[in-house]
Amino acid sequence: MSVHELKRPLALEWPAELLGNLPKALEQLHHWAQITPLHTALRHKRQGQWYAWRWIDTLRDVERLADGLRQQGFNEQSRLALSGAFEPNLLLLALAAQSIGGQVLTLADNLEPEVLYQQLWRIRPTHSYAQGRQQVRHWQSANPVDFAQLLGPVDPAQHLHRWWQPSAETALWSEEGTHWQGGLAVVLEQWLNSGHGLAFPESSGSARRDRSEVAPTGLLLSPERLQHLADDIESRLAPHGTWRRRLCDWAIAHPQSGLRQLLKSRVRRLLGFQRLSYIWQPLKSTAESVWLAELKRDIA
Incomplete structure (x- = not known):
């Protein structure tokens, strides 16, 4: 695939969409990491346990991921396709790719394999990230990235394994995925504009129980x-x-x-x-x- 081909505008149709340029996203991330570095930026429940990322952790992870993507050949001419539930890994990868200047696209996460293959052929991503073993198997032709490998060695202390909910702490809540048309832009903009923490359930099936534990102040x-x-x-x-x-x-x-x-x-x-x-x-x-x-x- 030539550079010339990659620069041509994509004629995207749903269930694929382009995450438009969020010009202030990285500036806002730096802002919150500077003025509220130890405040919680992201929360996610994994294997029954809550994990939290502070704003300073979030910024560092985006920078690490950007370095990892560059090492795998990602540049301003590249396209990263994302599919799956909204959660920290997906959001951080989107921000990392945008920081490099590449395109970020999403595909609905509820597509049948045949439709998925057709969409991948149309958008021709240079890199991709999908969740779940079944999903990853269908994405092998799209150069899937390994999140842990991109991130590199991480100090465990950067991720807070304890969970508590101060009564005055704000918490936005999302239990969506790339099946929500336009949803990724909404979530990123609302989160980074407000500086509030953003929480995600372990799965759609556990969303109500997990939501009750968070008792969010805002819904996305x-x-x-x-x-x-x-x-x-x-x-x-x-x-x-x-x-x-x-x-x-x-x-x-x-x-x-x-x-x-x-x-x-x-x-x-x-x-x-x-x-x-x-x-x-x-x-x-x-x-x-x-x-x-x-x-x-x-x-x-």
Whole structure:
């Protein structure tokens, strides 16, 4: 593949997309690493244990990864394709590739193998990163990178194995992946603009339990995932037509009801939203459930 071919603009269509240039991303990362170096930047649950990265750790890891990518031939003409759940490794690689000046692309992480092969043939990445053994097997033709090898030797003390949640500490929450169109840009921008910590669950299946442990102050979720939360709330309410459900509906319809506040408090705690103060949403949002509307009304 020639340099000339790589420079040609890509005609991308979903489920592939280009992470646009985030001009202030690295500047913001340096900013938080300088003024709040020991504050928690990222959290991720792995094998049942929470791990945390401070802002200074995050900056150093991005710099190490950039060096590792350069050693593997990544440059301004290169393309890094990412696919999988949003978590620290994926975000750090995206920032490292952008710091070099290369292109970062994402592919939805729920593609069938045949569709995946077609997309890889179209975008022709020079390097790639996908999660899970099954996924990696399908990405062998796309020069997959080994995260640990890129990062190199790391002092274990840089990653905090203890977990605690100070009541005043802010924590953004994401339980998404590259199946969220435009989602990676949203997560990076909201995280780096705010300087708040950003937390991820161990898996989509453990998201509710892990979310309850974090008790996030902000949500970075797609409209589809917010609807999933609404469905989760609905599934835990009494069936329609029963007296218990009529009581719930009556309570929500009467703002001054003490029962209404009790129900809302119970729902918030059940979903890990007792500290919630911010929900990201696109400018154009679709109709939402009564319970999500109540959550947003509470934090408005």
